[in-house]
Amino acid sequence: MTTARTHSFSFSGIFKIIIPIVICLLVGALAGYLQQSSIQNWYPHLNKPLLTPPNAVFPIAWTILYIFMGLSIGLVYLTDSDQKPALRNLFIFQLFLNFLWSMIFFVRQNITGGLICIVLLDWLVIWYAFRAWPIRKLSSILFWPYIAWLGFATYLNLFIYLHN
Template sequence: MTEHTSFKNGRNVLELLWPVVLGLTVGALSACMQSESIRYWYPHLNKPPLIPPNIVFPVVWTILYIMMGLSMGLILQRKDDRKRFLRILFLFQLFLNFFWCYLFFVRQNPLNGLVCIVALVWIVILYTIKAWPVRKISSILFWPYLVWLCFATYLNLYIYLYN
């Protein structure tokens, strides 16, 4: 293996992994930020009948952050002019994801959280549509995230309406 090939393989691994690490970091920061509200505020809310047990949330979010990161990492490995726009969408959806956590848990404001999560759903839909022609698997890796966000929107809406 030549030095050039070794560098290229290292760059490919970095391109694949940095979005995963970034997503997991956002998730970890969100978890830290919301921990107090989850202990003292969230348990007293009226919640919908379909709410899963609390242990489900960190497991699902960890899997989703990994899938989201792999989606973006696979896009970055393509030689395609559209990857810049997809990178912006990816970073923006991560920001909205984090901001939702801040609004809903830290500010304890389900209405603002609902507005944020609806915007997040639309950005994720746009990402999945725009990723499809660049790398189909990258779009598909975002589908579970989109489904979970729709479910989270239902949870957020219920909590807003009944609290």
């Protein structure tokens, strides 16, 4: 386990924070755009649990989560840790699976594939938070709301799988 020094904030340091946030928001916006038709025409006809939030909640929650995700990896980039490449790779893979879930579940309307994808995403996000903890505790903590939301999304996906 390595101890990471953090850099003081500088102009380049700000970009190391801003760029990942923007990338996460763009990934989320693209997923939202591509799944829009299914959310309007397919998703309303599925049997969903009573705890399903209104559709307006999802873009608000995801915007906050994408900001936290980008901030998390940005803070990792500000450290001198030799674990940065491993965390970056975990982060990129989880962001890819995050996007892929939207494509599988909504665009392809594949509930089973979505469930498999989100379970893999759950584990990857937990692993990222676990690996980030010794490097930058705040980076790990910023993933905790994401982990909670994914747990809830997994519950929704599982219910939809079982009842449709």
